[in-house]
Amino acid sequence: MTDLTKLRNCELFLFDMDGTLYLGDQVYPGAIELMEDLPALGKKYIYLTNNSSRAGLDYIGRLRGLGFPCEEENVFSSGMATGIYLNSYHPGAKVYLVGNRAFRRELLSYGIDLVDEGADVVVAGFDTELVYEKLDKAVHFLRRGATFIAANPDWVCPMPHDEVLPDCGSICALLTAASGVEPLYIGKPNRRMIDLISQTTGVPNEKICAVGDRLYTDIAVAQNAGSVSVLVLSGETDQAMVDASQRKPDYVLPSVLELHQLLK
Numbered sequence: 124m125t126d127l128t129k130l131r132n133c134e135l136f137l138f139d140m141d142g143t144l145y146l147g148d149q150v151y152p153g154a155i156e157l158m159e160d161l162p163a164l165g166k167k168y169i170y171l172t173n174n175s176s177r178a179g180l181d182y183i184g185r186l187r188g189l190g191f192p193c194e195e196e197n198v199f200s201s202g203m204a205t206g207i208y209l210n211s212y213h214p215g216a217k218v219y220l221v222g223n224r225a226f227r228r229e230l231l232s233y234g235i236d237l238v239d240e241g242a243d244v245v246v247a248g249f250d251t252e253l254v255y256e257k258l259d260k261a262v263h264f265l266r267r268g269a270t271f272i273a274a275n276p277d278w279v280c281p282m283p284h285d286e287v288l289p290d291c292g293s294i295c296a297l298l299t300a301a302s303g304v305e306p307l308y309i310g311k312p313n314r315r316m317i318d319l320i321s322q323t324t325g326v327p328n329e330k331i332c333a334v335g336d337r338l339y340t341d342i343a344v345a346q347n348a349g350s351v352s353v354l355v356l357s358g359e360t361d362q363a364m365v366d367a368s369q370r371k372p373d374y375v376l377p378s379v380l381e382l383h384q385l386l387k
C-alpha cells in the first residue's frame with residue numbers, strides 16, 4: 124500500500140491542463156468535480172501552464188467555458204513567469220518578442236519594453252503567429268549579443284486525434300541552429316515556476332504538489348523544486364514509459380479521478 128502522507132499533507136496543488144484535466148475541448152471524467160471539491164478538502168489550487176500562446180487572463184475564460192471553477196489567483200503561466208523574470212533580472216531591457224498577440228499583451232501588462240530595433244533581449248514563446256521576418260530579426264539580435272530567454276521548452280503542444288502543434292522548444296531549436304545561442308527556459312521544468320508560486324502564496328515548496336502527464340516538465344519541475352509529484356497516465360505518458368525512465372514520480376495514477384478519491 125502506497126504511503127499517502129506526503130500527498131495528503133500538501134496544501135497547494137498545481138495542475139497541468141492538457142492531458143491532465145482535459146484534451147482539447149474534451150474534459151476528463153471527474154476533473155471538474157475534483158477542482159470544485161478541493162477548497163472543502165482544505166486545499167488551494169493553481170492551473171499551471173507552460174503555454175505562452177494564451178495570456179493568463181485568457182485561461183479564466185477558457186476554463187470557466189469548460190465548466191471549471193477559476194479566479195484570477197488560480198492561474199499561473201510561463202508567460203506570466205517570463206514577465207516577472209524580465210523585471211527581476213533584466214529591468215528596463217529592450218525586448219524583441221517572437222510570440223503571438225496574447226503573449227505580447229501579457230508582457231506589456233508587466234511593463235516590458237517591446238521593441239523592433241536595438242534589442243538587448245530576445246524572448247521566444249509558443250508563437251502561433253510566427254512569420255519569417257520574426258525569425259530573421261531574432262537571429263540578427265542574437266548574433267549581436269542579445270540574451271536569449273524562452274517561455275517554455277516544450278517541443279510540441281498535444282492536440283486531439285494524435286495531432287501536435289510545433290511549440291516554443293521547436294521554434295527555439297531553429298533560432299539556436301541559426302544563431303549558435305541557446306535560450307534560458309523559464310517554464311516547467313525550471314523550478315522558478317514553483318519558487319514564484321511559493322513566494323506569492325506563502326506555501327513552502329514541500330507542501331506543494333504538481334500534477335501532470337509529462338515526466339520531463341510536470342514531474343521534473345516538482346522534483347527540481349523539492350515538491351511532491353503526481354503523474355497521471357491520461358495524457359502523453361504510459362506505464363511503460365514510467366518504468367523505462369530514471370525519473371520516478373512520488374505517485375502514479377490512471378487519472379485525476381483517482382487523485383480525488385485518494386484526497387477524500
Ligand SMILES: [Mg+2]
Nearest residue numbers: 139141142336
Ligand atoms: Mg500536459
